[in-house]
Amino acid sequence: MNAGSFVLNILILGVPFSVALLLAALGETINQRAGIFNLGCEGIMAMGAFVAFLPPFFLAGTPLAGSANLIGLALAIGVGALLGVLFALVVVTFRAPQGIAGIGLQMLGWGAAGTLFRHYVGGVTGVPGIQPVPVPGLSRIPILGKVLFNHNPLVYIAFLLVPVFWYLLFKTPWGLKVRAVGTYPRAADSLGIRVSRVRYQALALGGAMAGLAGAYLSLAQAKMFADDLIAGRGFIAVALVYFGRWNPVGVMGGALLFSLAQALQLSIQVAGINFPYEFAVMLPYVLVIVVLALVRKAKMVGPTELGKPFDREQRI
Amino acid sequence: MGHEPIRSLELRGITKRFPGILACDHIDLSVGEHSVRALVGENGAGKTTLMNILMGLYQPDEGRILINGRDVRFRSPNDAFDHGIGMVHQHFMLVQNMTVAENVALGMKSSHRSFRLDIAAVRKRILEVSERHELPVNPDALVWQLSVGEQQRVELVKTLCLGARFLILDEPTSALTPQETDELISLLQKMSSELSIVFISHKLHEVKALSDTVSILRRGKIVFEGRTENHSPADLAALMTGHEVELPRVDSGSAARGGAPGLLSIRELRVKGDRGNLALDGVSLEIAPGEIVGLAGVSGNGQRELAEALNGLRPVESGSIRLDGAELAGGSAGDVIREGMGYIPEDRNTEGIVPSFSVKENLVLKDIGGKEWSAGGFLRLGAIADNAKALRERFDIRCPSTDTAAGSLSGGNIQKVILARELARGPKALVAVYPTRGLDMGAEEFIHKQLLARRSEGVAILLISEELEEIMNLSDRIAVIYKGAILKVVPGKDATKRSLGLLMAGVADE
Secondary structure (H helix, E strand, C coil), X not given: CCHHHHHHHHHXXXXXXXXXXXXXXXXXXXXXXXXXXXXXXXXXXXXXXXXXXXXXXHCCCCHHHHHHHHHHHHHHHHHHHHHHHHHHHHHHHCCCCHHHHHXXXXXXXXXXXXHHHHHHCCCCCECCCCCCCCCCCHHXXXXXXXXXXXXCHHHHHHHHHHHHHHHHHHHCHHHHHHHHHHHCHHHHHHCCCCHHHHHHHHHHHHHHHHXXXXXHHHHHHCCXXXXXXXXXXHHHHHHHHHHCCCCHHHHHHHHHHHHHHHHHHHHHHHCCCCCCHHHHHHHHHHHXXXXXXXXXXXXXXXXXXXXXXXXCCCCC | CCCCCCCEEEEEEEEEEECCEEEEEEEEEEEECCCEEEEEECCCCCHHHHHHHHCCXXXXXXXXXXXXXXXXXXXXXXXXXXXXXXXXXXXXXXXXXXXXXXXXXXXXXXXXXXXXXXXXXXXXXXXXXXXXXXXXXXXXXXXXXXXXXXXXXXXXXXXXXXXXXEEEEECCCCCCCHXXXXXXXXXXXXXXXXXXXXXXXXXHHHHHHXXXXXXXXXXXXXXXXXXXXXXXHHHHHHHHXXXXXXXXXXXXXXXXXXXXXXXXEEEEEEEECCCCCEEEEEEEEEECCCCEEEEECCCCCCHHHHHHHHCCCCCEEEEEEEECCEECCCCCXXXXXXXXXXXXXXXXXXXXXXXXXXXXXXXXXXXXXXXXXXXXCXXXXXXXXXXXXXXHHHCCCCCCCCCCEHHHXXXXXXXXXXXXXXXXXXXXXXXXXXXXXXXXHHHHHHHHHHHHHHHHCCCEEEEEECCHHHHHHHCCEEEEEECCEEEEEEEHHHCCHHHHHHHHCCCCCC
């Protein structure tokens, strides 16, 4: 294999790899901008992956089989949003510590998905999943067409959501409120903005995105469900939000960087290059840590009240 | 808006309880049109709580609010805005990482289109308001890049942009420099011809300068109401604290000090600031035993860096700091403490105490490893408790018990805890940074008396403050710091507000 096709392969693999991370991290960006970090992202992804897998599995051979994937995606988004609201109930209304509550949600989602899967489905079974749809015209561009325009529709949607989320955060009234309640909830409160309501909305959206990210894994990437399908991607997504300085564009950069490193290590193994595979597997994680450590800490960017519950009547 | 303008506003029997505290106790207050009502009281008297009730931020447990004689109920600040009531809070309600325009947009619901924030309309409104009231602000500036004075202006503009005709100002001058304060007062005087203003303060000369009528709150009750012009600041101070208040003054006598090497001797000190710039560029200062040297200056001219360098909290580039002959430059904070330096830091809540530790623990924090408070790796709890009991009495620290978390005390009492700890150690020198900032007159009086008492015991004291009155009242000599260097040192008795003001602005020659 020559060097050119080696690199091309990495790019073609890396782009779809980044989608689950990107979707989850976009949602987590909204959460954190609103002042809540949701470590339960991983658990919501597991539930999303599981519920999305059910319709294609059970509807196979029925008249509804054609829309099974869509039903699965809708289910994942809905369940994700519900879990986001559940998390909001715990950390916004009851003001539980977010770190602990997040770990709880992670274990709940992961455990519930695995248990329900074993009970109702049993062994590992594949589903047809979501098939690639080349973009007419664009997919025939040399190199670029293969890297960018020859994927399943969720890949395109995920990348189109980046500017959408950027606009939502920085150009809409809702985005303004989200940023305010995450940085200085007391100020937002003094202007008649209902801090709790905005945080509930943000967590519902973040949960929906995590659910969708999970669905992407089971329907588009792996085309199956297994206990450890998520494999820490939810936690990586949380880290990517810091990495991307709470900006959707930066988050996309982080997701791509991580996924390309992932694709690189796979390619190294596949190509049979003489390199200890243990180190290759470590590569993406080490890379993220190194970049996080090296990136200059920009002042006054992110949500400064991240992780702190808000109580209007608490005396300052 | 859609509501008629406020001609009269009345609070009747407002009561608000917090766990363990009766913050407002059946308060009656009425304010008419185009008038300035001062609301005066010590910290914790209930002023802010009362105004938060008026803004709809807190719900009263009892009582009514009447506008133009009719009952209203404010469930959220939006209801207050609808009636044209706006408040500038003591702690700025500005989101630091947003622009001025975004901060205003947050409250300006008319700019909230379904899928778009109409920031252009907000910008236009800001410019209108800032022109009309002569409050220059740049709508596109990021808040964190503005000075405190500018942020205060943004707060005013924001409140006016939201349509406020009835303005509540909660200690608007507490963070301002003297110059900024004067500007704000004259601005408010102009604005009072169009607006109604409730002015919360415990600085009585500001109250005299600005208000038509004054109400005094003490422990949640109105204890006095009257026309401002009929009462002297001393009268008001006595009503506010419940006893006669007279801020003590230093008696420098004829002793002409200076020149001789001091007990605390700073020579050619160079220190870097947070951004790597040279924050102190060759500062020299001698402080004799039993002398208070006041360091005057607009904040940000190197005061913080000097205080930190003196206490081993900031590395020294070059120069020397000697305390009773011992070199402190380059030493750690621990070294400085062992040599007998006392320190009242600028930010009492984060540097002065560990807020979650009890009062008694905070009182021994600096010597916790010493024989007095620990033995064989165990704390001597009995000795620590006895120490706290004695200091609580001596320094009049008002706390439910010495086991209470220090962070839950009022600002004045936290400052007393710090003062007690620092002074009980018997320091040779003391660096006091803004020791009375944000405190009421009773606490201020107490702290001033303590500083003067230490002076007569022979402690060398460096008093860093922005309050010219405080500096002039207490200092034997006054050094003016400007852009990291001592511009001039003048004897305290010769200083006037005007001459110091000029020096603080960097004008050295008269």
